[in-house]
Amino acid sequence: MSIDDATTVANDRLADREDMIVCVDVDKFYGDFQALKGVTATIKEGEVAVVCGPSGSGKSTWIRCINRLEIHQGGDIVVDGIELTNDLRNIEKIRSEVGMVFQQFNLFPHLTVLDNITLAPIWVRKKPRAEAEAMARSLLDRVGIPEQAEKFPGQLSGGQQQRVAIARSLAMEPRVMLFDEPTSALDPEMIKEVLDVMKELARSGITMMVVTHEMGFAREVADRIMFMEGGEIVEVGTPEHFFTNPTEDRTKLFLSQIL
Amino acid sequence: MQDADQISGDLEFQRRIGQQGSSPHEVPSLPVGQWLRKNLFSNWGNSILTLLGSFLALLALRGVLNFVFSENREWDAVRTNLRALMTLSYPESQYIRVWVSLGFVAGLAGLSAGLWANWGGVSVKRLSTWLMGSGGLLAVCVIVREPSVILGSDGKVVRTVDGSLQRESFLDAMVDRSTWWIAAAVLLAVGTLLWGRFTSPDRRGVEVSVTSVVFVSLGLAVLSLWVAPYGHYAFISETKSYVAESGRTVAFSTKLPWTVMLALLCGFFYLGRILRRSDYAGLIKGASNLLWLISPLTLFWVVLRDPALDYGHVMSTDLPMGLAFGFLGGAVLWSLTRPGVGEAGRLVATMLLVFAIFNWVAAFFGWYPMLQKARISFLLLAFAALLAPNFIGEIAKRRQLVLGWLGVTALVHYLATMINTPSTVELQSSEFLGGLGLTLFVALIVVLLSFPLGVLLALGRTSKFPIFRMLSTSYIEVIRGVPLISVLIFFSVMVPLFLPDGMELAELAAVLTGYTLFSAAYLAENVRGGLQSITKGQYEAADAIGLTAAQRTGFIVLPQALTVSIPQLVGQVISTFKETSLLAIIGLFDFLRVANSVIPAQSEFLGVKREGILLVAMIYFFFNFTISKYSQRLEQRVGLGER
Numbered sequence: 001m002s003i004d005d006a007t008t009v010a011n012d013r014l015a016d017r018e019d020m021i022v023c024v025d026v027d028k029f030y031g032d033f034q035a036l037k038g039v040t041a042t043i044k045e046g047e048v049a050v051v052c053g054p055s056g057s058g059k060s061t062w063i064r065c066i067n068r069l070e071i072h073q074g075g076d077i078v079v080d081g082i083e084l085t086n087d088l089r090n091i092e093k094i095r096s097e098v099g100m101v102f103q104q105f106n107l108f109p110h111l112t113v114l115d116n117i118t119l120a121p122i123w124v125r126k127k128p129r130a131e132a133e134a135m136a137r138s139l140l141d142r143v144g145i146p147e148q149a150e151k152f153p154g155q156l157s158g159g160q161q162q163r164v165a166i167a168r169s170l171a172m173e174p175r176v177m178l179f180d181e182p183t184s185a186l187d188p189e190m191i192k193e194v195l196d197v198m199k200e201l202a203r204s205g206i207t208m209m210v211v212t213h214e215m216g217f218a219r220e221v222a223d224r225i226m227f228m229e230g231g232e233i234v235e236v237g238t239p240e241h242f243f244t245n246p247t248e249d250r251t252k253l254f255l256s257q258i259l
Numbered sequence: 260m261q262d263a264d265q266i267s268g269d270l271e272f273q274r275r276i277g278q279q280g281s282s283p284h285e286v287p288s289l290p291v292g293q294w295l296r297k298n299l300f301s302n303w304g305n306s307i308l309t310l311l312g313s314f315l316a317l318l319a320l321r322g323v324l325n326f327v328f329s330e331n332r333e334w335d336a337v338r339t340n341l342r343a344l345m346t347l348s349y350p351e352s353q354y355i356r357v358w359v360s361l362g363f364v365a366g367l368a369g370l371s372a373g374l375w376a377n378w379g380g381v382s383v384k385r386l387s388t389w390l391m392g393s394g395g396l397l398a399v400c401v402i403v404r405e406p407s408v409i410l411g412s413d414g415k416v417v418r419t420v421d422g423s424l425q426r427e428s429f430l431d432a433m434v435d436r437s438t439w440w441i442a443a444a445v446l447l448a449v450g451t452l453l454w455g456r457f458t459s460p461d462r463r464g465v466e467v468s469v470t471s472v473v474f475v476s477l478g479l480a481v482l483s484l485w486v487a488p489y490g491h492y493a494f495i496s497e498t499k500s501y502v503a504e505s506g507r508t509v510a511f512s513t514k515l516p517w518t519v520m521l522a523l524l525c526g527f528f529y530l531g532r533i534l535r536r537s538d539y540a541g542l543i544k545g546a547s548n549l550l551w552l553i554s555p556l557t558l559f560w561v562v563l564r565d566p567a568l569d570y571g572h573v574m575s576t577d578l579p580m581g582l583a584f585g586f587l588g589g590a591v592l593w594s595l596t597r598p599g600v601g602e603a604g605r606l607v608a609t610m611l612l613v614f615a616i617f618n619w620v621a622a623f624f625g626w627y628p629m630l631q632k633a634r635i636s637f638l639l640l641a642f643a644a645l646l647a648p649n650f651i652g653e654i655a656k657r658r659q660l661v662l663g664w665l666g667v668t669a670l671v672h673y674l675a676t677m678i679n680t681p682s683t684v685e686l687q688s689s690e691f692l693g694g695l696g697l698t699l700f701v702a703l704i705v706v707l708l709s710f711p712l713g714v715l716l717a718l719g720r721t722s723k724f725p726i727f728r729m730l731s732t733s734y735i736e737v738i739r740g741v742p743l744i745s746v747l748i749f750f751s752v753m754v755p756l757f758l759p760d761g762m763e764l765a766e767l768a769a770v771l772t773g774y775t776l777f778s779a780a781y782l783a784e785n786v787r788g789g790l791q792s793i794t795k796g797q798y799e800a801a802d803a804i805g806l807t808a809a810q811r812t813g814f815i816v817l818p819q820a821l822t823v824s825i826p827q828l829v830g831q832v833i834s835t836f837k838e839t840s841l842l843a844i845i846g847l848f849d850f851l852r853v854a855n856s857v858i859p860a861q862s863e864f865l866g867v868k869r870e871g872i873l874l875v876a877m878i879y880f881f882f883n884f885t886i887s888k889y890s891q892r893l894e895q896r897v898g899l900g901e902r
Contacts, residue, residue: 067802067803068802069799069802069803092805092807095802095803095804095805096805098803099803099804100803102796102799102800102803104796106794106796106797106799106800107800108797108800108801108814108815108819109819110818110819110822119804119806119814120804120805120806123806123810123814124804124805124806124807124810165800168804169803169804172804172805
């Protein structure tokens with residue numbers, strides 16, 4: 001399936017939107033091992049794209065290339081019209097527009113929840129403290145844990161920590177949110193609380209790129225699902241296409257194992 | 260693989276949190292008899308070990324007590340020479356300078372404690388056990404010390420026919436020590452009373468704040484100066500005679516200043532407490548930190564030494580030079596922070612650095628004369644220029660750098676001028692301060708200065724720029740491969756040889772530089788251990804929310820790394836403090852040397868060494884034990900509250 005097809009099967013509501021993330025022929029090597037082999041994809045503004053695939057397929061590597069946590073060696077990545085190069089200013093600009101949520105939450109353990117959230121708005125966006133704190137509290141309200149503001153991350157459950165991490169990313173008012181397996185490190189009963197927050201976020205119209213194994217989530221909110229294997233995008237389609245009528249054998253195999 | 264590591268690391272972290280978060284399980288305390296049976300006399304073997312251990316402990320205690328209170332001890336030597344032990348030959352007429360410096364430090368310490376400290380409380384129950392314990396120990400001491408020797412009417416010891424000393428009977432000795440018995444009984448009674456009242460389950464949690472315990476103990480100590488008959492002892496240096504008047508309290512010129520010190524400490528503590536809640540708390544905290552950095556040097560070289568400024572030289576050389584560096588350097592930095600300065604900025608900074616380093620090389624070979632101050636200033640300017648790219652942007656940001664530069668230049672030139680001006684204080688030896696004053700000063704200054712340097716070195720060693728990494732690593736390895744003594748000797752003997760004509764760097768300044776550079780290398784390794792404990796995820800999270808590298812280091816990495824390395828850092832502080840005694844080797848009169856060679860050389864106390872050294876050991880132990888205890892509390896608190 002070619003990339004042109006992938007764009008046409010995207011949801012109609014996105015047809016006339018701007019391109020938010022454009023990847024063309026992205027290559028990434030770890031020594032001799034090629035983790036990404038010419039990944040090409042375009043994600044529109046407001047789109048919710050789910051990336052899935054077996055472990056080691058390069059999906060995390062790809063998403064981490066998009067805000068330069070990993071450096072790609074070949075091809076181009078353009079985020080919101082800014083090309084990712086070695087220029088420090090471009091990287092800083094992109095990072096302040098792209099939020100990222102990690103599998104391991106990566107909250108700052110020595111800061112309270114409130115300080116975790118307000119740190120970047122105060123020091124990167126130069127917001128007054130009072131304003132930043134008011135916004136942090138409204139974000140905590142939005143992710144459903146307004147009462148935890150004064151606690152330290154170590155005093156929260158995994159699900160609560162991940163919701164704080166989402167609030168921390170949202171505090172920078174990003175245009176794009178990247179999720180790198182946000183529920184993989186959580187106990188089953190906590191997965192739902194995080195997914196609920198992500199669903200609410202998806203409906204609010206922010207551009208999202210989600211690496212996940214949660215197929216229920218993908219079916220419910222994704223505009224497109226991308227299936228990766230061996231560092232390549234194997235199949236792209238709407239959830240309907242993907243779950244009912246996959247064309248590639250490898251996709252069928254993956255779905256038969258995971259569903 | 261890496262993910263797996265990270266997960267296991269995180270799990271470990273979670274587990275620690277779990278342990279720390281839950282309140283410690285309350286063990287109901289056993290009655291004394293049962294506790295003894297359970298812990299010390301549970302079976303025959305344990306009982307024998309317990310008895311044997313106690314016997315050995317009592318034997319050791321008896322030995323120490325007999326040594327300290329033996330009639331052969333000449334404690335007068337220490338009592339008379341207390342001033343020498345504290346400051347050595349600092350002239351008595353100028354003593355007000357010492358008290359002013361000490362008062363400033365006491366006030367600053369009080370202010371900082373008030374601004375920062377959060378020491379919490381200690382339960383009354385625990386206090387009562389301390390009181391009972393010290394009362395019991397005192398009683399044991401009174402019993403085990405052997406009876407005193409009987410003195411005849413001529414004040415000499417009485418000997419029996421076969422020549423052995425005649426001692427009073429055990430009962431007489433106990434009666435003679437009735438004052439001590441009363442003290443022990445009071446401690447035991449107060450302790451037992453408190454214990455009885457505060458062990459019930461609803462009152463065992465009652466706490467008093469650590470601050471009040473500290474202030475009350477200090478208050479009692481100072482009060483005892485006014486009431487207890489410590490005796491008045493002094494060494495009159497003019498007549499080379501000594502005064503010994505037992506049975507009265509210490510001299511007025513001792514007890515009054517100490518009372519003032521305590522008042523300053525308490526007063527500024529409560530001022531700090533009030534300021535902490537004000538809107539300017541952040542500003543005042545910054546100012547107090549800055550004062551800690553500046554004040555030791557200023558107090559030592561300006562207040563204590565009272566330099567005789569040569570105003571002609573100041574006006575013709577020092578001031579114009581300072582102004583030139585300040586404003587021309589400021590102009591350079593201003594232009595280097597212009598938006599769009601680009602690669603040219605880095606080039607200028609690198610050239611400045613090369614020039615600055617070349618100046619030092621030239622000084623080494625004596626190619627051309629240049630004031631040391633100028634060399635230091637060029638080096639600082641080069642570093643500021645290297646920092647400049649971080650300040651490119653709007654006017655406010657650029658102004659920060661230039662103002663910072665002006666402040667640093669003013670400070671460095673002021674101090675350099677002061678250090679190079681001869682003192683007006685009449686000196687009796689080559690260095691004007693010795694004794695505990697010198698020891699504490701050197702320890703304080705080395706710790707204060709080596710801390711920022713050590714952190715920078717650690718960051719350099721873990722930096723991703725190869726040149727920083729290489730420079731820091733080779734610096735650390737070279738210094739760590741060399742004994743402290745050789746560094747001290749190098750700086751005291753060799754460095755003055757390379758100084759240009761007319762440039763006098765006091766011996767002490769040279770040694771301080773050497774010791775600071777030495778200590779920084781060790782500190783850097785301790786901090787590096789902490790830096791390595793920060794997971795990759797923390798760096799990535801900081802990057803992902805858009806922090807710059809400097810912000811990431813300052814807000815995320817360093818606070819966590821320093822917390823982790825508290826135990827090693829405290830160990831470093833303690834060893835720095837103890838190793839100041841090596842200063843004796845290069846000719847300075849530190850605390851230990853005064854006890855070891857100054858007092859035994861006085862004609863009244865010829866060869867009296869043991870008493871002084873015992874006192875010195877006790878004082879070293881007191882300081883280090885306090886530091887160590889404080890760090891334990893700090894670790895506990897940081898671990899509990901902030902994780």
